[in-house]
Amino acid sequence: MAQALNIVIVGGGSAGWMSAAAFARALPSGRYRITLIESDEIGTVGVGEATLPHIKTFNDQLGIDEAQFMRETRATFKLGIEFRDWGEPGDRYIHPFGVFGEPWGGVDFQHHWLRARQLGQQVAPFQEYSYAIAACRRNAFEFPHQDRKSVRASYAYAYHFDAGLYADFLRRWAIGRGVRRIEGLVRDISLSESGAIESLTLQSGAHIEGDLFVDCTGFRSLLLGAKLGVPWEDWSQWLPCDRAWAVPCERGAEFTPYTRSTAQTGGWIWRIPLQHRTGNGYVFSSHFISDEQARDVLLGQLDGAPLGEPRLLRFKPGRRVRAWIRNCVAIGLASGFLEPLESTSIFLIQAAVSDLLRLMPSPERGRAVDPRLADEFNRLSDIQYARVRDFLILHYFANRRHGEPLWDYVRSVPIPDTLTHKISLFLGRGHVPYYKDGLFSRDSWLAVLFGQGLMPRAYDRLADNVSAEQVEQLMRWLHQAIASNAAAMPPHTDFVARYCAGVRADAAVMS
Ligand SMILES: Cc1cc2nc3c(=O)[nH]c(=O)nc-3n(C[C@H](O)[C@H](O)[C@H](O)COP(=O)(O)OP(=O)(O)OC[C@H]3O[C@@H](n4cnc5c(N)ncnc54)[C@H](O)[C@@H]3O)c2cc1C
Incomplete structure (x- = not known):
């Protein structure tokens, strides 16, 4: 019989x-x-309630029925994240899971x-050229x-789930x-002479042998960090938040198809609407605000009565x-873990799982994993983390x-060269680099x-190839198309209720 590879996941x-x-x-x-x-x-x-669109692909690949999944996890739809007070107090914008406008010429x-503005044409704010944002502003939802x-x-x-x-x-x-x-x-981890993990000993005394060990033990990092001693690279000079209070509360009247992130003196507060409650948390820097102050601010901003005591998480x-x-x-x-802004952790899990599947060691070699597989996995992982890091720092x-x-501190701290390049390219020419691998899109x-x-x-001078009149017309047409279609979308509340009750998706849209 052919040999099998024993994969042991811890966590x-x-x-x-x-x-x-x-x-x-x-x-x-x-x-x-x-x-x-x-x-x-x-x-x-026990936290991690907001996701990115890739999670749908993950569920689809497992063949999970979406309506059943939404019912069982009390999920709602998410079209993006609203940022309040992040530029300066009073500012609002949405990061949508969709495009702005479309390329012309x-x-x-x-x-x-940018060109239309420079020509003095009547253009709406940039945010108004996104259909996903128009849906968010109306608390509406339909399938693409x-x-x-x-x-x-x-x-x-x-x-959100x-x-x-x-x-x-x-499970x-x-x-x-x-x-x-x-x-x-x-309780214990045994290594071979080559340093590979051989087996685990449980509190009960049981021994679990394996060939490939997947460390999913959370912040403890029991295998990779604690046992194998792989060091931690600290990014807190750029991302100073290191704690969060989390507390769910009763659902309020506003049932948004987006996460809200509101900047605060010591960090920011998340608000995540689920079917049965609203998730809330204050992510803060312990250097700039005390635990007690952060807790009070969070409790003062809930939609409804808290459902339990706030929990403090440190990271x-x-x-x-x-x-x-080796084999871990x-x-x-x-x-x-960077921090929860932009909900990237579950995506990073998904990316790591799919990279590991592609690079999965073959059973024949047992514990003697080909180091080239590990090198490639680590290369991809470096890209993912660095991309997310730069986006968050921005x-x-x-x-x-x-x-x-x-906020004065984070403005003054020198940022990674990769981010400096992106910002200066944007400021100089309106360009944003494209990526083949990793988050986030243009x-x-x-x-x-x-x-x-x-x-x-x-702006890109190639835009001058489209006549000024044509741009003005196209802009007007697009703005109108977005506004009129969004006005016909059903409310998010109704859509979720009907879809989870088993009403067909197209029927839910049409009604
Ligand atoms: C404040 C905060 C907010 C977040 N918000 C988001 C969000 O909105 N979106 C998002 O994508 N992500 C978010 N995250 C991240 C998200 O919560 C995690 O990425 C996700 O839950 C995965 O956690 P995990 O499985 O790695 O670890 P954990 O959930 O901590 O699981 C660890 C597992 O290891 C087991 N374990 C540990 N030690 C042992 C041992 N000795 N023996 C046996 N078992 C052991 C535990 O029992 C547990 O089952 C947030 C994180 C924080 C801290």
Whole structure:
């Protein structure tokens, strides 16, 4: 009989169960055996309710029924994130999961918009050329249209969900497809002479042997960090928030199809609407505000009565310098955490899971994993983390909240060269670099660059090939098309209620 590779996942939070479910779906069962160990005693971090659109692909690949998933995780739709008071107090903008305008004459939309302004034409604010933003402003939702050329197809969507219920959902799904679950606390880790992990000893005394170990133990990073000693790279000089109070509250009247992030003196507050409650948290820097003050500010800004006591979470922004060494790969918080702004952690789990699947060691070599696979995984992981890091820093760095110590500090700190390049390219020519790998897209960068109040001095001269009259007409037409179509969208509340009740998606849209 052909040899099988024993994969042992340690940790049953979102990272552990997303890994287990994806492995169970993709790997041939005769060649790979999957075991997951989780400890009821320790529990999960229990937050992580806002996602990016990639999560839909993940669920679709597992063959999960969307309406059932939404019912069971009490999910709502998410079209983007609204940033309040981030540029300066009173500012508002949305980072949508969709595009701004469309390219004309092969030139990106922002150049035409900049040119139209410079020509003195009547142009609406940049944000008004996004269909996803128009939907957010109306608290409306519908599925993207089938006709890819329609403005109604110019966006994607993600979810807000209950993280604990999502892990439960995936646990049931994965166990149903052959994943072996062991409840127990890992007490000891044995290494071979070559430094590879051989087995784990549980509190009960049981020994679990494996070939490939996936560390999903959260901030503890029990295998990769604590046992194998892979160092942590600290990014707190750029991202100074290191704590968060989290508390759910009763659902308020406003049922937004977007997450809200409101800047505060000591950090920012998230608001995430679910079907049965609203998730809230104050992410703050302990150097600039005390725990007690942050807690009071958060409790003063809830939509409804708190459902329980606020929980304090501590973290250090950064990541392990290598996510994979020898036969151990860390996924989730065990490999890194920047901060919850822009909801990137679950995406980073998903990206790591799909990279690991592509680079999965073959069963024949057992524990002697080919180091080239690890090198490639680490290269991809470096790209992902660096891209997210730069995007997050932009929100802090490009602020105009003068006279507030946290915000003055983040404006003054030298930023990574990669981010300096992006900002200066944008300011000089309105350009935003495209990426083949990693987050975020051009339109995401545009949303935040313009949203934080940065304005390019010039535009791509190729835009001059489109006549001024034509640009004026196209701008007017697009603005009108977005406004009139968005006005016909159903309210988000109704859409969620009908969809979860089993009303067909197209019927939910048409009614
Ligand atoms: C304040 C805050 C807000 C966040 N908001 C978002 C968000 O909106 N969107 C987003 O995408 N992400 C968010 N995240 C990140 C998100 O919560 C995590 O990425 C996600 O939950 C995955 O966590 P995890 O599975 O890596 O770790 P955990 O949930 O901590 O799970 C760790 C697992 O390891 C097990 N374990 C640990 N030690 C042992 C041991 N010795 N033996 C056996 N088992 C063990 C535990 O029992 C548990 O099952 C947020 C994080 C924080 C801190």
